[in-house]
Amino acid sequence: MSSGLEISVNELKPVFTKEQIATRVHEMAAEIDAVYGDEPLVAVCVLKGAVVFFSDLTRSLHNKNLEMDFVRLSSYGRQSSSSKHVIFNKDVEIDLCDKHVLIVEDIVDSGHSMRFLLGQFAARRVRSLRLATLVDKGERREMDIPLDFVGFTLKKGFIVGYGLDYAERYRALPGIYEIIPE
Ligand code: IMP
Numbered sequence: 265m266s267s268g269l270e271i272s273v274n275e276l277k278p279v280f281t282k283e284q285i286a287t288r289v290h291e292m293a294a295e296i297d298a299v300y301g302d303e304p305l306v307a308v309c310v311l312k313g314a315v316v317f318f319s320d321l322t323r324s325l326h327n328k329n330l331e332m333d334f335v336r337l338s339s340y341g342r343q344s345s346s347s348k349h350v351i352f353n354k355d356v357e358i359d360l361c362d363k364h365v366l367i368v369e370d371i372v373d374s375g376h377s378m379r380f381l382l383g384q385f386a387a388r389r390v391r392s393l394r395l396a397t398l399v400d401k402g403e404r405r406e407m408d409i410p411l412d413f414v415g416f417t418l419k420k421g422f423i424v425g426y427g428l429d430y431a432e433r434y435r436a437l438p439g440i441y442e443i444i445p446e
């Protein structure tokens with residue numbers, strides 16, 4: 265169903281191929297394994313955008329003591345507003361107290377969503393808290409966010425595919441594309 269507010273998409277311009285993504289995700293998994301080894305670790309997927317990245321990343325990890333959980337966030341207010349308000353639509357089910365926690369996110373853009381989630385999890389007396397993001401989109405950053413594992417950096421552009429959507433479309437594309445409006 266259309267909201268009536270959507271731009272019409274003229275072109276999907278390739279940004280990262282599925283092969284480039286697979287290579288980078290494997291490299292990130294090796295970086296993460298080097299930090300945690302077999303230490304008990306909870307990987308937390310930020311729904312929905314990170315779901316494809318999360319499933320590939322976690323299956324590339326060798327950690328024998330890995331647990332998985334999921335959160336869903338939503339934000340209100342203008343994307344560019346520093347007063348952007350973020351709420352939990354779904355919290356994790358695992359008790360994070362005394363656990364190593366790795367948040368797995370699709371894109372850090374303004375940084376408001378991750379500032380909120382890092383604050384929430386830090387208050388739960390976790391053993392450690394780190395953040396893996398597939399894409400670091402620096403141009404509109406408003407909050408200083410410590411990014412521990414970064415797949416790709418991108419200056420600008422709205423991207424879709426590999427879990428990322430535009431108005432719920434394009435999540436199933438195997439590569440990542442920039443939306444070029446008409
Ligand atoms: P922020 O860092 O709080 O501004 O929000 C980041 C969230 O907005 C990400 O987790 C994505 O779900 C979404 N987002 C930001 N940029 C893009 C994009 O280029 N494509 C798809 N989703 C995006």
Ligand code: MG
Pocket residue numbers: 310311312313314369370371
């Ligand atoms: Mg997201």
